[in-house]
Every structure is written in C-alpha cells, then in structure tokens.
Amino acid sequence: xPLIKGGKIVADPWLHAADDEVLxxxxxxxxxxxxxxxxxxxxxxxxxxxxxxLAADEPPAGIANDLDRLALIALDxxxxxxxxxxxxxxxxxxxxxxxxxxxxxxxxLRDQFxxxxxxxxxxxxxxxxxxxxxxxxxxxxxxxxxxxxxxxxTPVLALRHRHAAAAAE
Amino acid sequence: xSAQILTANRLDDGVVVYLADDGTWAERFEVxxxxxxxxxxxxxxxxxxxxxxxxxxxxxxxxxxADNETPQPLGTRETIRGKGPSILTELGIGI
Amino acid sequence: MYRYDAYDxxxxxxxxxxxxxxxxxxxxxxxTEEEFRPLRLMNGLYLQLHAYMLRVxxxxxxxxxxxxxxxxxxxxxxxxxxxxxxxxxxxQYNWLRLVDTPDLLDDLAAVEMHAIQxxxxxxxxxxxxxxxxxxxDEIEDPRVYxxxxxxxxxxxxxxxxxxxxxxxxxxGSPNDxxxxxxxxxxxxxxxxxxxxxxxxxxxGGGLGRTPIIGPTIRDFLPKRDLxxxxxxxxxVYNQLGRRDNIYKxxxxxxxxxxxxxxxxxxxxxxxxxxxxGSLVLPADEIARIEAFFAPPPFDAPDSDAADFAAxxxxxxxxxxxxxxxxxxxxxxxxxxxxxxxxxxxxxxxxATEAQMDAVADLADRxxxxxxxxxxxxxxxxxxxxxADLHDLWRALDGLGLATPNIGLVSDIIACPGLDYCNLxxxxxxxxxxxxxxxxxxxxxxxxxxxxxxxxxxxINACGHHHVGHIxxxxxxxxxxxxxxxxxxxxxxxxxxxxxxVGPAFAADKVTDAVETIVETYVDLRRNGEKFLDTYxxxxxxxxxEKLYATH
Numbered sequence: 001x002p003l004i005k006g007g008k009i010v011a012d013p014w015l016h017a018a019d020d021e022v023l024x025x026x027x028x029x030x031x032x033x034x035x036x037x038x039x040x041x042x043x044x045x046x047x048x049x050x051x052x053x054l055a056a057d058e059p060p061a062g063i064a065n066d067l068d069r070l071a072l073i074a075l076d077x078x079x080x081x082x083x084x085x086x087x088x089x090x091x092x093x094x095x096x097x098x099x100x101x102x103x104x105x106x107x108x109l110r111d112q113f114x115x116x117x118x119x120x121x122x123x124x125x126x127x128x129x130x131x132x133x134x135x136x137x138x139x140x141x142x143x144x145x146x147x148x149x150x151x152x153x154t155p156v157l158a159l160r161h162r163h164a165a166a167a168a169e
Numbered sequence: 170x171s172a173q174i175l176t177a178n179r180l181d182d183g184v185v186v187y188l189a190d191d192g193t194w195a196e197r198f199e200v201x202x203x204x205x206x207x208x209x210x211x212x213x214x215x216x217x218x219x220x221x222x223x224x225x226x227x228x229x230x231x232x233x234x235a236d237n238e239t240p241q242p243l244g245t246r247e248t249i250r251g252k253g254p255s256i257l258t259e260l261g262i263g264i
Numbered sequence: 265m266y267r268y269d270a271y272d273x274x275x276x277x278x279x280x281x282x283x284x285x286x287x288x289x290x291x292x293x294x295x296t297e298e299e300f301r302p303l304r305l306m307n308g309l310y311l312q313l314h315a316y317m318l319r320v321x322x323x324x325x326x327x328x329x330x331x332x333x334x335x336x337x338x339x340x341x342x343x344x345x346x347x348x349x350x351x352x353x354x355x356q357y358n359w360l361r362l363v364d365t366p367d368l369l370d371d372l373a374a375v376e377m378h379a380i381q382x383x384x385x386x387x388x389x390x391x392x393x394x395x396x397x398x399x400x401d402e403i404e405d406p407r408v409y410x411x412x413x414x415x416x417x418x419x420x421x422x423x424x425x426x427x428x429x430x431x432x433x434x435x436g437s438p439n440d441x442x443x444x445x446x447x448x449x450x451x452x453x454x455x456x457x458x459x460x461x462x463x464x465x466x467x468g469g470g471l472g473r474t475p476i477i478g479p480t481i482r483d484f485l486p487k488r489d490l491x492x493x494x495x496x497x498x499x500v501y502n503q504l505g506r507r508d509n510i511y512k513x514x515x516x517x518x519x520x521x522x523x524x525x526x527x528x529x530x531x532x533x534x535x536x537x538x539x540x541g542s543l544v545l546p547a548d549e550i551a552r553i554e555a556f557f558a559p560p561p562f563d564a565p566d567s568d569a570a571d572f573a574a575x576x577x578x579x580x581x582x583x584x585x586x587x588x589x590x591x592x593x594x595x596x597x598x599x600x601x602x603x604x605x606x607x608x609x610x611x612x613x614x615a616t617e618a619q620m621d622a623v624a625d626l627a628d629r630x631x632x633x634x635x636x637x638x639x640x641x642x643x644x645x646x647x648x649x650x651a652d653l654h655d656l657w658r659a660l661d662g663l664g665l666a667t668p669n670i671g672l673v674s675d676i677i678a679c680p681g682l683d684y685c686n687l688x689x690x691x692x693x694x695x696x697x698x699x700x701x702x703x704x705x706x707x708x709x710x711x712x713x714x715x716x717x718x719x720x721x722x723i724n725a726c727g728h729h730h731v732g733h734i735x736x737x738x739x740x741x742x743x744x745x746x747x748x749x750x751x752x753x754x755x756x757x758x759x760x761x762x763x764x765v766g767p768a769f770a771a772d773k774v775t776d777a778v779e780t781i782v783e784t785y786v787d788l789r790r791n792g793e794k795f796l797d798t799y800x801x802x803x804x805x806x807x808x809e810k811l812y813a814t815h
Binding site for chain 3: 083
C-alpha cells in the first residue's frame with residue numbers, strides 16, 4: 001500500500017510484521033504492542049530500527065517508557081470515524097516527546113490528512129495512489145487554524161496578537 | 170409474500186423516487202414496478218445497487234405496498250414519503 | 265456582536281470551497297456515500313425524508329439583520345420559502361438539493377455565516393442564553409466565551425472524530441435559560457468569594473435515550489483556564505468514550521459509568537499537564553472579544569416608562585402582549601421582546617422568508633440591527649426602547665408574530681417529527697397544532713398560566729420532551745402512532761427530568777389527555793401556583809387518576 005511521507009509517495013522500507021511472522025535478521029520492522037512486550041529484548045539485538053503499532057484502544061502511555069528505543073509508532077484507524085489515534089498522536093509528540101515517525105494506518109482518507117498532520121502524524125499509509133495525489137491539495141485546502149496543536153502552524157490567536165503588537169509599534 | 174416496490178432518494182436533490190416499470194427512477198409511487206415474489210424482489214434490489222453505483226440514487230430499499238390497481242404505500246412513514254408532509258397541504262396531498 | 269476579520273472570512277470561504285469539491289467528487293462517484301456522509305454531516309447536511317436538510321449555525325443564537333436577510337434569500341432561492349428555528353438556536357432548511365448546497369454555503373460565507381459542525385461527531389454549535397447582553401439578571405455576557413469556544417472548537421484536528429456529537433452551552437445568569445445541566449458540557453458563570461467571575465463546569469448531562477442531569481465536576485474555573493480545561497475534558501472523552509455502540513457513546517454514558525468523581529480526576533490529571541501551555545486564555549484576547557459584545561448606544565429618555573404604562577392602559581390587546589412577551593432589560597427604558605413563532609394552529613418554529621425580511625427591517629429600526637434565536641423555537645429582539653414597543657407590536661401583529669403566548673400552553677416546542685425527519689417514529693407537528701387549536705382561547709391560556717409543552721417524535725428528544733412541564737414522546741406501537749406523556753420536567757437551574765404518567769395515548773386521544781392534565785391542574789392549584797408548583801406539591805397521582813379513570 002502506498003506510503004506518503006514528505007508530501008509524496010515514497011518507498012516504504014518498513015516490514016509490517018504479523019505476530020507469528022519470522023523476522024528477517026536485518027531491516028526495519030514494525031511489530032504489534034503485544035509482540036513488543038513479549039519479544040522486546042530480543043528485538044533489540046537485531047540490526048535494524050524497530051517500530052510498534054498501536055491499535056486504537058492501546059494508548060501511548062503503554063509504550064512511553066520504551067520510546068527511546070523505537071524509531072516509529074504506527075497508529076491505527078480501524079475505521080475513519082474512530083478518532084482515538086488523533087489524541088494518541090498528540091500525546092506521543094507533546095506529552096512523551098517522541099520524534100520518530102508517527103504513521104497513520106488503516107482507514108486513512110485524504111479528507112483527514114490535514115487533521116492528522118496537525119496532530120503530529122508525518123507518514124500515511126493509504127489504500128490507493130489517488131489519495132496520495134490529493135495530498136498537497138488536502139493539506140492546503142484550509143489555511144486558517146484557530147487552535148494550537150502539535151504542528152508548527154501558527155494559530156489565528158497568535159497571528160492576531162502579532163499583528164496588533166506590530167501595529168502598536 | 171406481500172407486494173413490494175423499491176424506493177430510494179435521488180442523489181442530486183434528495184427527492185424520493187421509486188423504481189418504475191420502465192426501469193427509470195420516478196417520483197410517483199403509482200408507476201412503480203411491483204415485486205410479488207422473492208426473485209422479483211431480488212431483481213429490484215439489484216436495480217437499486219446499479220442505481221447507487223451509477224450515482225443516480227442512494228439508500229435503496231424494499232417497501233411493502235397495497236397491491237391495488239396502482240401500488241399504494243403502507244404505513245404513515247411511507248405515505249408521508251410518497252405524498253409529502255401531512256401538515257402543509259400545498260406541499261403534499263395531506264393525510 | 266462578533267464581526268469576522270480576514271482570518272474568519274478566509275476560513276468560511278475555504279471551507280465552502282472544500283465542500284464544493286467534496287460534492288463534485290461525490291457526484292462523480294469518486295466518493296462513496298459512506299465516505300461522503302461524514303463530510304456532508306460536518307457541514308450540517310442531512311438526507312431526510314423528502315430532500316436534503318441543512319442546519320445552518322447561528323452561533324449562540326445571535327444574528328444580524330443583514331444575516332437574517334440572507335437567510336430569507338436562501339429560503340427563497342434554494343428552499344420553499346421558509347425555514348425552521350431549532351432548540352439549539354440554529355435554522356434548518358428542509359427542501360434542499362445537494363447540487364445547490366455549495367452555492368448556498370458561499371451565500372452564507374458572504375454574510376459571515378456557515379454550517380460547519382452542525383452535525384457529525386464533533387463539537388456542535390455552542391449555545392447561550394438568548395437574552396445574553398440584555399437580561400437584567402445577568403452577571404456577565406456568556407456570548408464572549410461562547411465565541412471563544414466556537415473558534416477553539418472549529419476544525420479542531422484532534423476532536424473531529426469523537427465517539428459521538430458534543431454539545432456545549434453557556435449561561436451568564438443564575439436563571440439558566442441555556443439548559444446547561446442537560447448538555448455534554450454546561451458552563452455556568454458565577455462569582456467566587458473574591459468576586460472573580462468564572463465557570464462552574466458541568467459534564468455529562470443530556471436528553472435522548474438516557475436523559476441525565478449533568479454533575480458538576482468543578483465548582484470554579486477561572487476564565488484564563490477555560491480552553492485548556494475543555495481540551496482536557498475532550499481528550500479524556502475522545503480516548504475513553506465508547507466506540508462499539510452509538511447508543512452508549514455520549515460523554516454522559518462515560519461519566520455515569522466511571523462516576524463523576526473519577527471522571528473529574530481523569531480530567532484534572534490531563535489538565536495538570538496542559539494548563540499553563542498554549543491554551544491559556546490571555547486577558548487581552550478576552551478583552552478583544554468582549555469589545556464585540558459591548559452594549560449598543562442606549563438612548564431612552566425617562567419619560568418612556570410613563571408613556572409605556574399609559575399605552576398599556578389604553579390598549580388592552582397591547583397590554584396582554586406586553587404581559588407575556590416582554591422580558592426585563594438591564595437598561596432602564598428598554599425591554600427584551602419575544603417574537604412568537606407559535607401562531608394558534610401553526611407550525612412551531614417556522615418563519616417564512618417574508619417574515620424573516622420583515623423582522624430584519626424591524627431589528628434595524630427598533631433593536632440596533634440584532635436578533636436572537638431562543639431555545640424554544642421563537643425569535644427575540646433584544647434591545648427595544650419601551651417608547652417603541654407599541655409601534656413594534658402593531659408591526660409584529662401584522663406579520664403574525666405577536667401571538668401573546670410566550671411560556672403559555674400554546675407556546676409549544678415540537679421537533680419536525682415524522683413529517684420531515686428520517687429518525688422519527690411519529691409525527692409531532694400535527695399534535696402541536698391540535699393542542700394549540702384546543703387552547704386557542706387566549707383568555708383561557710392566560711388563566712392557565714405558564715405551562716411548557718415539549719413534543720419529540722422519537723427518543724432522540726430534539727423536542728426536549730424530558731424537560732417539558734408536559735412532555736410528549738411519539739412512539740410507534742405496531743405501526744400506529746402513540747404518545748407517551750411525562751410531567752414535571754424543567755430545563756432551568758433546577759433541572760429535572762419529567763416522570764412518565766402512564767401508558768401511551770393514541771394519536772386521537774393525546775389532545776384530550778393534555779386538556780385533562782391542564783384542567784386537573786387548574787382545579788387543584790392554590791394561590792397563584794404555576795403548573796410546576798402544583799405538580800411538585802401533589803406529584804403525579806392526581807393526574808394519573810384523572811387520565812386513566814375508568815368510565
């Protein structure tokens with residue numbers, strides 16, 4: 001499935017490993033939280049970065065202590081309506097300081113890209129390449145953001161007061 | 170099995186429509202194609218799916234009718250869908 | 265009232281353009297209905313029984329004359345010449361075509377309006393007291409904070425896919441006209457012992473399938489902390505609210521299941537992490553928004569009071585109307601005027617485009633260009649000089665907007681019901697019309713006194729029947745419409761849920777039942793007791809006996 005990162009489709013180096021899949025000796029792998037909990041120590045012996053995927057009902061607090069050993073967290077949207085991962089992404093970035101890749105998987109649709117991006121997702125696995133083509137358009141459809149979030153987009157409040165301060169000078 | 174017709178809403182304007190005998194989507198239930206057995210009902214549903222794929226209609230479903238000279242909706246909800254709100258006589262026949 | 269700056273304007277225009285593209289993709293087949301549905305819902309567009317229905321946001325029920333004229337234009341251009349004002353201070357159009365809605369949203373954007381988040385599992389229109397900024401009993405204008413919350417909640421990236429819809433209400437008066445105790449979050453402005461104004465925070469109230477009066481989770485929240493605290497509540501809800509069952513997904517279910525105390529602890533724990541971050545509400549931002557809600561240039565000479573009293577003496581019809589349809593204003597020489605959208609036998613809450621245009625003109629002439637939408641499907645002109653009341657009343661009378669029945673038995677709230685709504689089990693509007701006609705005699709209505717009837721056509725309770733003095737819930741019993749009656753509900757600061765009186769009534773019996781209840785009250789009341797007082801004194805039994813007496 002196509003991976004969008006940095007605004008375009010890129011090759012995905014990560015192996016999305018099932019719980020009973022034998023892992024290659026090298027290369028980046030993403031494992032489930034339960035597999036990480038069982039095999040975490042032996043995984044660290046491998047050559048290659050490790051990622052953990054969290055289901056929608058697995059909050060990031062459960063992995064917070066291990067984040068310094070992980071290069072990627074994948075957050076799942078079982079259905080696009082299930083918005084728990086938006087909070088999980090924000091907590092990963094803002095509460096737990098994670099600066100590896102935060103990847104959106106599952107039912108990821110272009111109309112949610114901007115919300116996801118604002119919450120700290122920086123990679124998106126989509127069902128078809130057409131979604132990826134729409135990335136740039138979706139991200140830039142709305143250029144006004146009222147509230148602060150994880151991203152560095154300046155919220156309107158700050159812009160207004162900046163202008164007011166500049167005008168006052 | 171009681172008589173059934175297929176109803177839906179037109180995608181572009183939301184108007185209530187019925188699958189007519191001639192295969193088009195009509196606004197009047199009087200001209201709806203009536204199914205009187207399971208095979209005919211299944212055919213209606215297939216036509217509904219085709220209509221949805223073609224982006225003509227949404228939400229097609231089978232509804233029971235009184236099998237008179239022309240089919241008549243049964244129950245308050247389908248009567249209101251077919252004839253309009255019961256309260257404003259200029260917009261519906263009123264029941 | 266709030267005026268858009270370039271940022272606000274840009275947002276609504278971009279949103280309308282985004283929606284236009286989504287409609288195109290739907291009509292082209294690029295989006296399935298399942299994918300398109302949440303997108304159109306987040307712009308307030310439903311598919312109802314007969315057509316598409318759009319719910320336009322009227323933030324905290326405040327609308328300018330220019331905006332009301334545009335709402336009239338929309339009714340004329342895209343609908344069938346009328347609109348319906350709702351119990352959450354919005355307006356709904358019932359007869360829209362999907363293909364017209366992008367133009368409609370552009371027309372709204374042109375007057376600083378939108379339909380953003382009026383449906384869907386996101387934060388909805390923030391409602392407030394319809395008499396805000398005018399009522400004599402107000403501590404502070406709640407609309408300042410409703411506007412601040414509106415902006416914070418608009419296209420909030422984290423909270424656009426909540427477990428379920430989310431409704432916030434704010435009251436600035438101890439007399440709660442915003443029903444804060446039956447909202448997902450209710451905010452009641454009050455003073456602490458130092459005289460500082462802040463918010464009591466009530467979470468987990470609601471109506472619908474499981475009506476609950478919301479518990480207070482925090483007695484006093486300073487203004488500075490408003491947004492960070494709300495963010496903490498929403499973050500807890502977004503993570504823990506149920507995702508497996510839409511009937512158990514509201515925050516009220518979560519609060520009830522973990523308990524108010526534990527819920528408060530969860531919120532406070534999250535809030536502790538963010539309370540001094542980027543969501544602190546600076547005093548200068550509060551001041552900036554407050555400036556938009558500064559009082560208009562009041563100007564009423566002292567002689568007005570005497571004039572007004574004299575007119576009432578001279579004109580009995582005017583006197584009757586003044587008795588029921590006015591409310592006390594903060595400013596001497598002014599009154600708050602209620603416009604009844606409940607003509608006898610009419611459709612509650614509906615207004616024609618001609619009426620909307622006329623009300624806009626009257627607002628310009630008599631109310632500084634401002635109109636409010638109440639929670640009871642009526643309109644309000646908030647700032648009218650007492651000297652102008654007689655002229656205004658005559659104009660309203662000519663428009664059919666001066667029925668002197670505010671708060672009386674024919675001032676009925678009714679949801680659209682099975683005549684319009686996909687979710688309904690039974691019709692509500694014809695029931696309202698029948699009851700209204702039964703009590704057509706206004707003298708009789710005045711003798712009965714305050715009596716709020718609220719009718720819902722299904723358990724979703726958009727008619728707020730749980731909090732009606734008499735509540736009526738339409739149900740489907742084996743394909744027939746039946747009506748279940750509750751008594752003693754109220755949405756004010758003493759919020760109470762109504763109690764079921766007994767088995768449901770058939771459609772042709774429900775008006776008689778209501779009349780029996782009213783007559784029973786009139787027979788049993790003492791010394792100026794209102795209906796609610798008598799009910800509270802005697803309970804449901806005397807009513808039950810009369811209603812179900814075997815003949």
